[in-house]
Amino acid sequence: MVNAAAAGHPHRARRSALTVALCCAVMTGLLLQLAAPSETSAATSATSAQDKDLPALFKAGDYPAIVQRFQALPKDATPSKEMLRLAFHSLVKLGRGEEALPLYPRLKTEGQPDDLTLLSPLALSLVTSRVRDQKEHVRIAAYTVLAELGLPETGPLLEDGLLNSSVLVRARAAEAIGRAGLAAKSGALKRAINDEAPSVRIAAMNALGDARIMEMKPRLIEIGRTEEGPEAIFAYAALFKMGQTDMLIDITNAATLPDAEVRMAAIGVLGRLKRPASLAVLSQAVYDPNPSVRAFAAGALGEFGSPGGVAPLTHALGDEMAMVRGVAAGSLGRLGLKENRPLLQALTKDPSLQVRASAAESLLRLGDSSVLLMAADLARNPDPSIRGSAAQALSATSDKEALSVLQALLQDQQPLPRLMAAKALGKLSGPVIPILLKGLQDSDEAVRITAAGSLLQQTARAARPTRRP
Structure with missing residues (x-):
């Protein structure tokens, strides 16, 4: 109905009737939308219904089932945060970190700091998934990162590395077992003292000596008595760490022997042992x-x-x-x-x-930050090895300018400067995690592994409790 005022004016009456009709149409549309949920809402509801048993599957270790469920979702479906989270962790558990990486931005709360509880296992997965890569240099990169980190939870992989066909991988694995504090329990490390490669035997002796594994003393004494090269020096060093202080005389005397490799081994050992009496020998060398x-x-x-x-x-x-x-x-x-x-x-x-x-x-x-300009200039040198050296130099400071140069080097056309920049970023403080996340997507496998190692260093540093004065 229209009121009396409108009845006296035909134009007003027509406008009022039109307004009522439009209002009714809008209300009808809204009611229809509320009564019939959209396809997206239906898909979301279906997804939510499927989420109920996911925690139980994850707790039971059925990670493939969770991943399969996630990947089977329709393209227009919006997975819940819980499904995303469990799919992410399942991929990480399965050693498929590169598939988990794209899920991280969807899990991270916008405007909030990076989630270290997600990044740490992701980065470790990106490293450990490469320890059996067909390419030797990729395996070496992975075990180099593990040796630098020394994580006890990687023990089975480190033991496996001692059986690798690559000499450098075996040497890095022996070093990593020592740094992880696993030397006493590692039968593979004790057997590595007889490896066919001298560098592996030396790495094993260093780790066993640092851990003071006394049961290995007879074998070390035998090596010191029968070997004439650098291996004897490292056997002496291991014995010295186990309490045979008289070995220092043999090491010191070796620093002046005719064989240059033996002299280098003795000098290197004396530097690490830090005995005051050795300073004169090192100074003369x-x-x-x-x-x-x-x-x-x-x-x-x-x-x-x-x-x-x-x-x-x-x-x-x-x-x-x-x-x-x-x-x-x-x-x-x-x-x-x-x-x-x-x-x-x-x-x-x-x-x-x-x-x-x-x-x-x-x-x-x-x-002394006055050399930042020179370091930045070296980072633009045509020689990629010089650019790599500049990246290493910049690892000694957390200055904003250094961070900017390293960020640029992480996009270098050559892999060496990118690798050195990724390595340097692990040592800096400041907002480096977003930069390292880009490094995880590098085209070179070794760069990606190195960036993951630096990310692990950053997450470990951030998780470390701050000491109060």
């Missing part, structure tokens, strides 16, 4: 006629960590070989003495760009 031995001596002085190493390292900075100068520059930074900055500043003009990169790393380690 920077004058060795063999440049490789001089480089070993410079590195050992940095590992030794004594201020008494400054004088011999200063001598090594003037060595004719760039390799020796570069190692000496790195060792000066590791000593942590700010008064060494003038020596390192002089090396920023060295003819060798590699030496400049080592000097920049040490200066950054000592808190």
Whole structure:
């Protein structure tokens, strides 16, 4: 009906009738929508109904069933957060981290920090899924990351690595078992002391010596008595760690033997053992006629960590070989003495760009950010190895400019700079996780594995409780 006022005006009456009709149409449409749910709503309801038994399947370890259920959803269906979460974790459990990776942005709450409880198992899955890759360099990259992390939960994989056809994989696996604190329980590691490859035998001796596995002493004594090469030196070192302090004399004497490889092994061991009486031997070794031995001596002085190493390292900075100068520059930074900055500043003009990169790393380690511009310039060098060295140098600082350069290097055209940048990002503090997530999608497998390793370092650091003063 229309009111009396409208009745006196035909045009008003027609407008009022039209308004009523439109209102009725709108209300009818709304009622129809409420009465009949859309296809999307129906699909969502169906998905929700299917979610009920997923937790039980996950608890029972039936991860393939959960993944199959998730992948069978219609394309227009919207899975619940619970289904997404369980599908994500199931893929990770099955070693299919690369399939789980696209699900992470859908699980992460927008505007909130990255979820470390999701990223940590994802990153580990991306590494461990590659330990049996057909390509040797990929397996080496995976075991290198595991050796750096030393995670006890990867023990079965590390034992398996000692049976790998690759010598480098076996050596990395032995090193990882030692770092994970599993040497005492590892029968495979004890057998690796008889491996056909010297580098694997040495890695096993180092791990067994660090863990002081006393039952291995007879075998170590035998190696020290029968071997004449570097292996005997590492057997002496393991015995020294097990309490036979007289072995230090044999190691010290070996630092002056005619065989250069034996001298290098002895010098390296003395640097790690850090016995005060060894400083004089290491200092003298920077004058060795063999440049490789001089480089070993410079590195050992940095590992030794004594201020008494400054004088011999200063001598090594003037060595004719760039390799020796570069190692000496790195060792000066590791000593942590700010008064060494003038020596390192002089090396920023060295003819060798590699030496400049080592000097920049040490200066950054000592808190001198004035070399950031030079490091950024090295990161643009045409030589990919120089760009890689620049990435390593920038790992010594968490400056925003360094982070920006590393982010650019992670998009380099060559894999080496990208790999070095991914490795460096694991050592920095700051907002690096979003950058590393992009590295997980790199076209090169080794870069992806390295980025996953750095992500694990970041999640472990973030989970570590902060110490209060």
